[in-house]
Amino acid sequence: MNVSRHKPILFLITALIALSIITLSSCPAQATARLLSSDTLLRQSKQWDRQLVRFRGEVIGDIMLRGTHCWINVNDGSQALGVYCPTELVKSIRYVGDYRYSGDMVEIIGTFHRACPQHGGELDIHAEALKIIRPGARRPHPVMISKLYLAMSLFSCTLLIMGLYVYRKRLKPRRNK
Amino acid sequence: MLLRPHKNDYKIIGYYTGKIIIGVGLVMVVPLLTSLLFAEWGPALDFVIGICACFITGLGLIMLCETDRDLLWMHGMVTAAFSWVLATLLGAIPHYLSGHFLSYLDACFDIMSGYTTTGLVLIQDLDHVSHGLNMWRHLLTYLGGQGMIVVAITFLFKGTAGAYRLYVGEGKDERLMPNVIQTARAIWMISLTYLAVGGAMLFVANMLAGMSPIRSLLHGLWIFMGSWSTGGFAPQTQNLLYYHSPLVEFITIIIFVIGSYNFALHYSIWQGNYHEVRRNIETVSFSTTVTITCILSFLGLMQAFAYPNVFALLRRCLYQIVSAHTTTGNMTVYAVQFVNHWNLLAAIGIMIAMSIGGSACSTAGGIKGLRVGILFKALINDIHRIFSPDSAIIIHKFHHIRDVVLEDRHVRAASLITISYMGIYLLGAVVGLFYGYPLLPSLFDSISAGSNSGLSCGLTCAAMPSVMKMVYIFMMWAGRLEFMSIFALLGFIWAQAKGR
Numbered sequence: 001m002n003v004s005r006h007k008p009i010l011f012l013i014t015a016l017i018a019l020s021i022i023t024l025s026s027c028p029a030q031a032t033a034r035l036l037s038s039d040t041l042l043r044q045s046k047q048w049d050r051q052l053v054r055f056r057g058e059v060i061g062d063i064m065l066r067g068t069h070c071w072i073n074v075n076d077g078s079q080a081l082g083v084y085c086p087t088e089l090v091k092s093i094r095y096v097g098d099y100r101y102s103g104d105m106v107e108i109i110g111t112f113h114r115a116c117p118q119h120g121g122e123l124d125i126h127a128e129a130l131k132i133i134r135p136g137a138r139r140p141h142p143v144m145i146s147k148l149y150l151a152m153s154l155f156s157c158t159l160l161i162m163g164l165y166v167y168r169k170r171l172k173p174r175r176n177k
Numbered sequence: 178m179l180l181r182p183h184k185n186d187y188k189i190i191g192y193y194t195g196k197i198i199i200g201v202g203l204v205m206v207v208p209l210l211t212s213l214l215f216a217e218w219g220p221a222l223d224f225v226i227g228i229c230a231c232f233i234t235g236l237g238l239i240m241l242c243e244t245d246r247d248l249l250w251m252h253g254m255v256t257a258a259f260s261w262v263l264a265t266l267l268g269a270i271p272h273y274l275s276g277h278f279l280s281y282l283d284a285c286f287d288i289m290s291g292y293t294t295t296g297l298v299l300i301q302d303l304d305h306v307s308h309g310l311n312m313w314r315h316l317l318t319y320l321g322g323q324g325m326i327v328v329a330i331t332f333l334f335k336g337t338a339g340a341y342r343l344y345v346g347e348g349k350d351e352r353l354m355p356n357v358i359q360t361a362r363a364i365w366m367i368s369l370t371y372l373a374v375g376g377a378m379l380f381v382a383n384m385l386a387g388m389s390p391i392r393s394l395l396h397g398l399w400i401f402m403g404s405w406s407t408g409g410f411a412p413q414t415q416n417l418l419y420y421h422s423p424l425v426e427f428i429t430i431i432i433f434v435i436g437s438y439n440f441a442l443h444y445s446i447w448q449g450n451y452h453e454v455r456r457n458i459e460t461v462s463f464s465t466t467v468t469i470t471c472i473l474s475f476l477g478l479m480q481a482f483a484y485p486n487v488f489a490l491l492r493r494c495l496y497q498i499v500s501a502h503t504t505t506g507n508m509t510v511y512a513v514q515f516v517n518h519w520n521l522l523a524a525i526g527i528m529i530a531m532s533i534g535g536s537a538c539s540t541a542g543g544i545k546g547l548r549v550g551i552l553f554k555a556l557i558n559d560i561h562r563i564f565s566p567d568s569a570i571i572i573h574k575f576h577h578i579r580d581v582v583l584e585d586r587h588v589r590a591a592s593l594i595t596i597s598y599m600g601i602y603l604l605g606a607v608v609g610l611f612y613g614y615p616l617l618p619s620l621f622d623s624i625s626a627g628s629n630s631g632l633s634c635g636l637t638c639a640a641m642p643s644v645m646k647m648v649y650i651f652m653m654w655a656g657r658l659e660f661m662s663i664f665a666l667l668g669f670i671w672a673q674a675k676g677r
Contacts (some may be wrong), residue, residue, distance in 0.1 A: 010400075010495040012657055041513070042511050042513045042517070043517060044514060045514070045517060045518060046517075060238065060304040060305075060413070061304065061392075061413055062387065062388045062392060063387070063389030063420065064386050064388060064420075065387045065419065066208060066386075070387065070420045071387070072241060072411070073419055074302055076517060077413065078207065078305065079414065079415075079511065080413070080414050080415050080419070080423055082415070082419075084421075090584060097304055097305060098304070098305060099217065099305055099306060099308065101202065102305075114518065115483060115484045115485055115489060115518075116485075116489075116491075117486055119421065119483040120423060120489050120492045120493070121483075121485065121486075121489030121490065121492060121493045122418065122421065122509070123511060123514065124508070125419075129534055138278040139305070141217070141218070141219050142219075143218050143219055143222065144219070144222075147219070147222050147226070147274065149225070150226055151222045151225045151226050151229070153231065154225075154226055154229035154233070155229055157229065157233055158232045158236075159231045160234070161233055161236045161237065161240075162232070162236060164240070165236050165240055167240070167242065
């Protein structure tokens with residue numbers, strides 16, 4: 001067999017294998033992390049302690065910057081968990097959830113800590129990757145007409161009863177005279 | 178012979194209840210203004226409806242039951258108990274209309290939890306609640322801490338002896354000043370001063386934690402109200418865990434410890450009597466039982482290898498214990514962690530701390546340090562008597578603002594209330610067991626409701642049976658008013674049914 005003839009092919013295969021190994025080792029999160037809910041993480045915290053996990057939910061409240069890292073809180077509908085991540089990961093987050101907005105839905109891949117030694121025993125996730133899976137949006141809060149009518153009628157009744165009260169109060173000293 | 182209440186008795190109770198309800202309506206103006214300020218039109222309408230309902234009911238009662246007569250003890254007690262129920266039913270209107278509650282019962286549960294400074298919640302989707310509703314949640318717990326009747330006495334009552342009977346009916350009996358209205362105003366002065374200082378400190382802490390100025394201000398105000406009133410409410414579902422800030426934890430722990438002290442002690446310190454902190458039976462009792470329960474939980478957590486280092490263990494253990502002991506209920510662990518992460522010994526430490534509670538005539542609930550101190554002194558007295566000659570006269574004193582000779586009436590009163598608290602703790606636990614919950618969560622959440630603590634190990638949620646919600650509402654109410662007013666109300670109803 002003429003090896004020199006197959007040299008380019010062998011080189012290509014070796015390069016492909018090396019590239020695959022490098023790619024896999026540079027992003028182990030995507031390869032091994034399992035998607036878990038907050039309920040599972042809280043109830044089976046021992047089992048998942050220091051494991052790489054995938055967690056999805058809505059970013060709520062604030063993005064709290066602390067130097068090179070920051071804290072976000074991610075709510076999966078059942079419970080919100082604290083996520084500690086490098087600041088550059090949160091740059092893509094546009095909306096955080098509050099009364100006016102639904103926050104961006106994100107997928108976090110990171111190490112789960114049942115009692116984080118770095119953060120005084122807090123249960124948290126240290127994010128290694130963050131992906132926005134659905135952007136947030138403004139939450140509509142239309143004023144209900146029935147509520148408006150109810151408020152107006154009750155307000156009229158209140159004014160009426162207040163008037164009656166004041167009238168009776170004024171009448172009382174005259175009666176006493 | 179049991180006498181059936183006269184028409185005039187109803188008139189007196191109705192008249193003063195009406196005044197208190199108007200007070201609740203006036204307080205609702207603050208969240209209404211908050212909603213208007215942040216252009217939250219839906220919640221603003223909810224508050225308009227709530228205010229109108231309070232004014233219609235309050236003015237209606239005042240006009241229907243108009244009377245010049247002053248309150249007797251029975252009227253004061255019954256009015257205190259009844260007005261809390263009516264204020265809960267009316268205060269729940271904006272809660273229910275907000276759409277964050279599954280039923281009106283759930284809304285009433287949260288209102289009673291707020292007024293009684295308990296802190297247990299059934300609210301849904303708290304992370305998307307409006308600023309107006311959050312203001313109402315925290316304001317009612319702040320007012321509940323001082324006492325709803327204290328609010329009404331301050332603004333709506335003229336100087337009457339009856340006002341003092343109402344004040345006592347709310348579970349307070351300390352007179353800081355000769356006049357009860359001046360006493361109520363002194364309580365307000367103390368609370369508002371701390372609000373300004375504590376709110377400012379938390380504002381700075383929140384800014385340092387990375388929050389925006391507006392949110393730092395609002396959250397600072399709300400966390401202060403929740404902590405000072407030992408209510409434990411917070412504007413986010415994670416409670417204090419939301420902030421990931423040791424500084425916020427440190428400030429709140431100081432606030433709720435101060436909030437759990439007797440208003441008479443505050444007033445004494447304000448007058449320059451600093452030694453009172455060291456000598457008062459309540460502060461001595463509090464520091465002793467905090468140390469004991471902290472050691473218990475610390476040992477439990479060490480045994481469970483719950484935390485990776487001593488610093489983490491101390492930080493979590495101390496916060497939870499002090500929060501439980503002051504009956505605040507702010508948490509820096511998730512509810513289910515009490516069951517899954519902490520072991521039984523650690524949880525027992527928390528339960529003992531919750532059941533004892535803070536000081537009498539404070540914002541705190543529970544049996545109270547004063548009663549624990551008196552019972553302990555009585556025990557020492559009895560042991561002393563056993564080892565002394567029959568002819569010996571043994572006198573024991575305790576210090577509470579002044580030196581007081583320990584008498585049988587003090588021990589009797591302390592024992593009666595302690596037994597009543599034990600009774601409601603047991604009641605809640607039995608109801609939990611009846612519905613199939615395990616013993617630990619049943620007892621934990623029952624003690625939490627009865628002592629107005631608000632810590633939960635996950636049992637209290639919107640999915641729990643309605644009967645349990647009603648039992649917890651009763652427990653929060655009875656625990657906050659320290660039973661006497663509840664007994665008076667039940668006696669009043671009984672007299673109506675069976676009296677002549």
